[in-house]
Amino acid sequence: MKTNFNSLLQGKQLVLVDFYATWCGPCKALIPILKEVKKEVGEAVKIIKIDVDKNQNLAQKFQVRGVPTLILFKNAHPVWRQSGVVPANDLKQLIQSNS
Numbered sequence: 449m450k451t452n453f454n455s456l457l458q459g460k461q462l463v464l465v466d467f468y469a470t471w472c473g474p475c476k477a478l479i480p481i482l483k484e485v486k487k488e489v490g491e492a493v494k495i496i497k498i499d500v501d502k503n504q505n506l507a508q509k510f511q512v513r514g515v516p517t518l519i520l521f522k523n524a525h526p527v528w529r530q531s532g533v534v535p536a537n538d539l540k541q542l543i544q545s546n547s
Contacts (some may be wrong), residue, residue: 453498453506457524462493462546464539467500467507467517474533475516485539493520493543522546 457463466482468475486495500507500515510519510526520528520542527546 453496454524456494456496457521460523461491462543463521464493464495464543465510465519465521466495466497467510467512467515467519468497469500469515472515477533478516478518481533481536481539484536485543488536488540489543492547520546 464482464485466475466478468478482495482497486493498506500512506512510517510529514531516533517529517531518534518539519526528542
């Protein structure tokens, strides 16, 4: 997954990574929020979901201590991160300001 993950971060498109767990209630609450954001911003961002239980090495690499944790990457570098549920409008503004 590591090689594939790194290739997903390459390019000019912003990448929003959602580190989640299947057993996490707030993670489930984030699903419709991310769908709304993707619908609104379209190709301005690529949204990737990473299950921390199945990808523990990636979670460790990015020091994910709680789920959900969102990390926005620009040019393969993290430019923003936050744990917990983030409102759709905040995410849209964040994406627009980094586009």
